Amino acid sequence: MRVLVLGGDGFCGWPTALHLSDHGHDVTILDNLSRRAIDLELEVESLTPVRALGERLRVWRQVSGRDIGFVRLDLATEYDRLVSVLTRLRPDAVVHFAEQRAAPYSMRSTGSKRYTVDNNVRATHNLLTALVATGGETALVHLGTMGVYGYGWSGSAPIPEGYLTVKVPTPDGDLEREILHPANPGSVYHLTKTLDQLMFAFYAHNDGLRITDLHQGIVWGTQTPQTARDERLVNRFDYDGDFGTVLNRFLMQAAIGHPLTVHGTGGQTRAFIHIRDTVRCIEIALSNPPEPGAKPTVFNQITETHRVRDLAELVSAMTGVEVANLPNPRQEAVENDLVVRNDRFLALGLKPTTLSEGLLEECTDIAARYCDRVDPSKIVCRSVWREGMAVAEDLLT
Ligand code: NAD
Ligand code: USQ
Known part of the structure; x- marks a missing residue:
């Protein structure tokens, strides 16, 4: 397949591009490198030393003998160039990772709220119109989020894969x-993903676009077999208060002896998936597109659910680092249950990587290896959901 990977320089996009290339697909990355610019704005770097994209691509050619193309383009603002790229490449499929993806960053300021909506909504809508304008035959696989369902529902009714059958009284x-x-949605970022869903429903119905929306849980881990082939291919590992996700943050904190930053009681239950499974799921989704005219296919891309305090206790037991219960900077349910259906990927052959297999390896291979690159002043989350909410002052350095 010819596959265009939008956002292919990012944490999920880079290993996906390599996985697809390694499995014989003809891959081109499209990215505006905005994630690297946000690192500069926040004055923080990935825990792992991420190389320039040109170097990453050269090293991949050396180790695999395969070429991956690159187009530097802003999906949200360069519509005509996007149409030209699609016309030139005629991809069989597009994988869309190219959005601002951090909930705390989206809540950081009025400016970051507006940026997140402008970037994400325009990027997705530009893509949909460009796909229609170029013939509508290219299939789309989008990275959505479990957070579209929200975590505030009471009771433990399983979350279905996208659609719910309801009874309407007449x-x-x-x-x-x-x-x-x-x-x-629980943040402006999550809000943009719920808007994406409506756009997908419309363009599938109106124009017959073939769309798969992957409602992905929190991704943990760093490496895939392809990114591990050479240190210069290493994947990014965000640990800072805005972009770092909870389990990877706990692993990094344990590696430097920093108290584990549990927000509130840690009663929040979330869904998780290892990055190795993310890339496999994308390939499965690419191989199973919906028919033209069908409603978007939704997969819940998750393999396990865990409560935040249980993860902290697990990492603490493994490493001896203490757990700190901090004021929660977010407006979210203090405790929630979460039961998620993920039958579709399992039925299509996904064999999940579990926490029990991957955690120790991640701790020693990545967190401990690169821990001298941590800037401790970037650990505590300073982005709050509403003005006046407390941050963990005593841990700020
Ligand atoms: P990331 O920030 O590491 O990567 C996103 C990439 O998209 C970056 O390289 C960035 O430069 C690029 N990009 C952003 N806006 C763009 C634009 N307008 N034009 C071109 N390129 C643009 O994020 P990630 O962790 O790889 O997440 C990828 C996708 O997966 C996101 O849509 C995110 O919502 C979704 N997702 C991520 C996770 C997770 O835990 N990381 C979980 C669920 C869903
Ligand atoms: N949390 C802590 N301590 C921390 C960091 C987070 O207790 O140091 C808590 C948060 O308060 C939250 C939970 O852990 O309750 C998850 O936070 P997170 O930052 O790991 O994940 P989240 O903000 O939900 O976002 C991440 C990705 C996003 C993706 C989403 C999937 O950044 O792109 O969409 O996971 S999901 O959570 O399923 O919606």
């Missing part, structure tokens, strides 16, 4: 309707 009796699961 004077003549109940009618059954299949609807998108109600959206309940």
Whole structure:
């Protein structure tokens, strides 16, 4: 397949591009390198030393003998160039990772809220119109989030894969309707993903685009077999308060003896997936596109669910580092249950990497190896959901 990977310089996009290239697909990366610019703005770097994209691509050619193309382009603002790229490459499929993806960063300021909506909504809508304008045959696989469902529902009804069958009362009796699961976003970032879903429903129905939306949980881990082939191919590892995700943050904190930064009681339950499984899921989704005219296919791209305090206790037991319960900078349910259906990927052959297999390796191979690169002043999350909310002052350095 000819595959265009939008956001292919990022944490999920880079290992996906290498995985697809390694499996014989003809891959081109499109990225505006905005993630690298945000690192400069936040004055923070990936824990792992990420090389310039040109060097990454040269090293990949050396170790694999395969070429990956690169187009530097801003999806949100360079529509005409996007149409030209699609016309020239005629990809069989596009994988869309190219959005601002950190919830704390999206809540950091009025400017970052506006940037996140402008960037993400325009990027997705530009892509959809460009796909229609170039013939509508290219399949789209989008990286969405479990957070579109929200975490505030009471009870433990399993979260279905995208759609819910509901009974609508009428004077003549109940009618059954299949609807998108109600959206309940917990941040401006998550809000943009719920807007993406509506755009997908419209363009699938109106223009027959073939769209798969992957409702992915929190990705943990760093390396895949391809990124581990040479140190210069290493994947990024965000640890800072805005872009670092919870489990990777705990592993990095343990490596430098920093108290584990549990927000509130740690009663939040979330869904997780290892980066090795992310790349496999994308390939499975590419091989199983919906028919033209069908509603978007939704997969819940998750393999396990865990409560934040249980993860902290696990890492603490493994490393001896203490757990700190900090004021929660977010507006979110203090405790929640989470039961998620993920039957579709399992039925299509996914064999999940579990925490029990991958955690120790991640601790020693990545967190401990690069821990001298940590800037401790960047660990505590300073982005709060509403003005006046407390941050963990005593841990700020
Ligand atoms: P990332 O920030 O590391 O990568 C995103 C890439 O997209 C970056 O390289 C960035 O430069 C690029 N990009 C952003 N806006 C762009 C634009 N307008 N034009 C061109 N390129 C642009 O993020 P990630 O962790 O790799 O996440 C990728 C996708 O997966 C995101 O859409 C995110 O919402 C989703 N996701 C991530 C996680 C996770 O835990 N990392 C979990 C669930 C879903
Ligand atoms: N948390 C802590 N301590 C920390 C960091 C986070 O207790 O040091 C808590 C948060 O308060 C939250 C939970 O851990 O309750 C998850 O936070 P996170 O930063 O790991 O994940 P989140 O903000 O939800 O976002 C990440 C990705 C995003 C993706 C999402 C999937 O950044 O791109 O969409 O995971 S999901 O959570 O399923 O919506």
